[in-house]
Amino acid sequence: MRKEQVDFIKNGKGFIAALDQSGGSTPKALKLYGVPEDAYSTEEEMFGLIHEMRTRVITAPAFSSDSILGAILFEQTMDRKVEDDYTADYLWEKKGVVPFLKIDKGLAEEVDGVQMMKLISNLDETLQRANERNIFGTKMRSVIKVANPEGIKKVVAQQFEIGKQILAAGLMPIIEPEVDIHSKDKEKSEELLKEEIVNQLDTLSENQNVMLKLTIPTVDNFYKELIDHPRVLRVVALSGGYAREEANVKLAANHGLIASFSRALSEGLYADQSEEEFNTRLKDSIKGIYEASIT
Template structure:
C-alpha cells in the first residue's frame, strides 16, 4: 500500500471523481455528453469514445490534485494510456490524484428487495493486474431498494466478503451498498444499512483499511459515527440520481462526508463545447463539489 496515497485519502481536502462508467452505463454517459449511438458501431468504438471523453476531463486544467483526492477508473481506462502513460500513473505522477478501480461485474437480478453483485469470477486476476498498474484501491456497487432485513444483511455481508479478499491482496476497497433514492422508507433502510455496516466493522481485523461509498442520507450525519472505527479511511457519497445542486446541498449537511460523483461531475459537459467552454464548466463544477465536500453547514 502506498503510504503517501493513504495519507492523502485519510486527511486530504477534496473529493473523488467517479470516471468508472462500464458497459451498461456508458451509452447513457455518452448521450449526456452529446454522443448518441449512431456515432459508434461496436462496443470497441463505444469504449474508445468514452476514453476520449474521460481523457478530456482528466487533462483539463481544472482537474487536479488540489481539489480531487482520487479518481475511480473502469478496467479499460486503467489499461489505456494518457500521453504515453497508463492512466493510473498519469493521475498520480502528473496530477497527484490517487487511482482507484471499479471491480464489480454488474448487478444480479433483484431478490429480497436488493440487487447483489454478480459473482466476481475474475477478481483475483484483476487484483493482480491492478497492483501491476499501481492502483491504490477498488470500488464495487450493489443496490438496496426495499426495507427487507434479510436482503439488506445479505447485501452488506457480500460487500464485506469481497472487501476482505481485496484487503488481503493489499488494496483498499470502497464498499458501496447504494440505497435507491426512490425507495419507500429510505430513512429506515439507511438506519438498517448503518447497523449492518457497524456489525461487520466490529468483526473486521483491526489493521484492515476500507472506505464506504453511500447514498446521501435522509437523516443528517447518519453515518458519521462509523468514522470512529480505525479501519475506515473515509466515507464518500454518491449523487445517486439527485441533481448536482441537490446533491451538493445534501452533502453540505453531512459533516466529514465527501463527494464521489459521476453523473453530477460530468453534468453539462458536451462534446461540441470548445476547450475554453468545457474547461470553464468543469472548473465551476469542481469548485462547487469541492465546496460541498469541505465546507459544512
C-alpha cells in the same frame, strides 16, 4: 498501498471523481455528453469515445489534487493511456490524484428487496493486474431498494467478504451498498444498513481498514458513527441520481462526508464545447462539489 496515498485519502480536503461508467452505462454517459448511439457501431468504438471524454476531463487544468483526492476508473480505462502514461500513472504522477478501479460485474436480479453483485469470476486476476497498473483501491456496488433486514444483511455480508479478499491483495476496498434514492422506506433502509456495516466493521482486525461509499442519508449526519469509526479510512457519497446542485446541498449538510460523484460531475459537459468552455464548466463543477465536500 503507498503510505502517502493512504494519508492523502484519509486527511486530504476534496472529493473522489467517479469516472467508471461500464459497458451498460456508457451509452447513457455518451448521450449526456452529446454523442448519440449512431456515432459508433462497435463496442470498441464506444469505449474509445468514452476514453476520449475521460481523457479530456483528467487532463483539464481544474482536475488536480487541489480539489480531487482520487478517481475511480473502469477496467478498460486502467489498460488505456492518457498522453504517454497508463491512466493510473498519469493520475498519480502528473496530477497527484489517487487511482481506484471499479471491479464489480454489475447487479444480480432483485431478491429480498436488494440487488447483490453478480459473481466476480476473475477477481484474483483483476486484483493482480490492478497492482501491476499501480491502482490504490477498488470499488464495487450493490443496491438496496426496500428496507428488508435479510436482504440488507446479505448485501453487506457480500461486500465485506469480497472486501477482505481485496485487502489480502494489498488494495483498499471501497464498499458501496447504495440505497436507492427513490425507495419509499429509504430512511429505514439506512438504519438497517448502518447497523449491518458496524457489525461487519467490528470483524476487521486493526490492520484492516476500508472505505465506504453510501447514498447521502435522509437524516443529516446519520453516518457520523461510520465516519469516526477506526476501521474506516473515509466515507464518500454517491450522487445517486440527484442533479448536481441538489446533491451538493444535501452533501454539504453532512459534516465529514465527501463526494464521489459520476453523472453529477460531468453534468453540463458536451463533446462539441470549445476547450475554454469545457474547462470553465468543469472548473465550476469541481468547485461546487469541492465546497460541498469540505463542510
